[in-house]
Amino acid sequence: MKKHYFVGIISIVFLTLIVFPNPVSAHLEPKTSKLEGILETQPTKDASVKSFYPIANENYGKSDYLGCSYCTYLFRIDGQRVYVSGSLETYMFFSLLNKPTNYDKVELYLDVCEAENTINVTICEVAGSWGEMSITWNNKPAHGGIITTFIVSGEKWHTIDFTDYIKGDELSICLYGTNSSQKGRIGIHSKDYQWNYEQPHLLWSVESADNDDSAGNDDDENSESDEIDPLKLLPGYPIGVLLGIICGLAVAITKKVKRSKSLK
Numbered sequence: 001m002k003k004h005y006f007v008g009i010i011s012i013v014f015l016t017l018i019v020f021p022n023p024v025s026a027h028l029e030p031k032t033s034k035l036e037g038i039l040e041t042q043p044t045k046d047a048s049v050k051s052f053y054p055i056a057n058e059n060y061g062k063s064d065y066l067g068c069s070y071c072t073y074l075f076r077i078d079g080q081r082v083y084v085s086g087s088l089e090t091y092m093f094f095s096l097l098n099k100p101t102n103y104d105k106v107e108l109y110l111d112v113c114e115a116e117n118t119i120n121v122t123i124c125e126v127a128g129s130w131g132e133m134s135i136t137w138n139n140k141p142a143h144g145g146i147i148t149t150f151i152v153s154g155e156k157w158h159t160i161d162f163t164d165y166i167k168g169d170e171l172s173i174c175l176y177g178t179n180s181s182q183k184g185r186i187g188i189h190s191k192d193y194q195w196n197y198e199q200p201h202l203l204w205s206v207e208s209a210d211n212d213d214s215a216g217n218d219d220d221e222n223s224e225s226d227e228i229d230p231l232k233l234l235p236g237y238p239i240g241v242l243l244g245i246i247c248g249l250a251v252a253i254t255k256k257v258k259r260s261k262s263l264k
Contacts (some may be wrong), residue, residue, distance in 0.1 A: 039100055041202040043092045043191050045132035049140050051086040061132040066090040066188040066200075068175035069119050069152075087177060090188065091130060091140065094171040094202060105205040108160040111198045114187030115155050120178035121186070123147045123160065127172075140174075149178055152186050162202065171202075 047061040048068075054075050067088030075082050108123075128141030150160050165171075177186075189198045 039103075039204040039206055041094055041096065041099065041204065042196075043200055044095045046090065046092045046191050046200065047132050047135050048088055048090045048190075049135060049137040050088050051137045052084045053086075054084070056137040059133060059136050061135065062192055064190055064193045065113070066175075066190045067186055068121050068188070069177040069186040070180050070183050071116070071185045072183065085183070087180075088186075089137075089140070089174055089176040091126060091135060092171075092173050092175070092200065093130075093132075096166065096169045096171055099166070099169075100204050100206050102207045103204045104207045106162045106166055107203045107205075108162050108200070109203055110158045110160070110200050111189045112152055112155055112158055112186065113189055113198075114185055115152050116186075117182065117184030118151060118153045119182045119184055119186060120149055121152055121175055122149045122178045124174050124176075125172065126174050130172075143174055143176075147173065159203075 045061070046066060047059065048063065048066045049060070050056065050058070050067070050073075052073055052075070054077060068090045070085070070087050072083050072085045075084055124146045125144030126141050127144045130139075130141050147162075147165050148160060150158060152158060162171075188200065189195075191199045193199050
């Protein structure tokens with residue numbers, strides 16, 4: 001009789017294995033995303049300078065807004081309303097001492113909050129030193145080599161790829177209108193703007209450390225993929241065994257109860 005119970009349990013186990021599919025795949029899990037995290041670096045200092053005659057010697061280091069275009073401003077000079085054309089430039093300085101070493105891509109994010117026209121903007125290097133609370137149009141450092149040019153085309157986030165321009169432990173740049181024939185105000189939220197998520201920043205896309213190891217050990221990955229747990233090849237292995245044992249015990253107990261009743 002015990003032999004029959006054993007055969008019954010085994011039969012139910014295998015029947016359940018066939019009925020219930022295995023939720024665990026026999027293949028390895030997909031690789032994790034190459035970009036594991038994202039880090040931000042905000043400018044240490046930023047300020048705009050303005051060439052307009054009445055304010056060329058004024059500092060705007062604590063302004064909420066930055067400008068980088070040719071435009072016309074209305075001033076009151078000697079009691080008269082006067083329209084003066086000129087240029088706005090923005091200086092930004094980033095300390096890169098804590099930059100990640102395993103970054104994959106770096107982008108400069110600028111939140112343009114005012115754009116009167118579609119305007120080309122040039123970004124160049126700045127070699128000379130400058131102070132956020134002292135820089136003016138009259139004492140600004142000279143422009144260095146051009147990094148890139150981008151188009152401001154509306155009030156939205158603009159991103160500029162800086163991956164190839166990160167050198168050393170600091171980045172000092174200037175943004176200015178490319179063509180004097182393109183006129184119109186451009187406003188960009190500065191680092192002093194009240195909402196920090198709208199402030200300018202460098203965005204670092206950081207590679208996964210695990211992914212670096214796997215990238216250099218393709219052979220190891222392939223060998224690991226060949227080592228498959230045999231139990232995972234069986235459909236419904238965990239569920240099947242559990243339900244099979246439960247059903248088998250239920251059958252055995254039922255037969256035992258019937259046998260004890262027949263003996264009475």
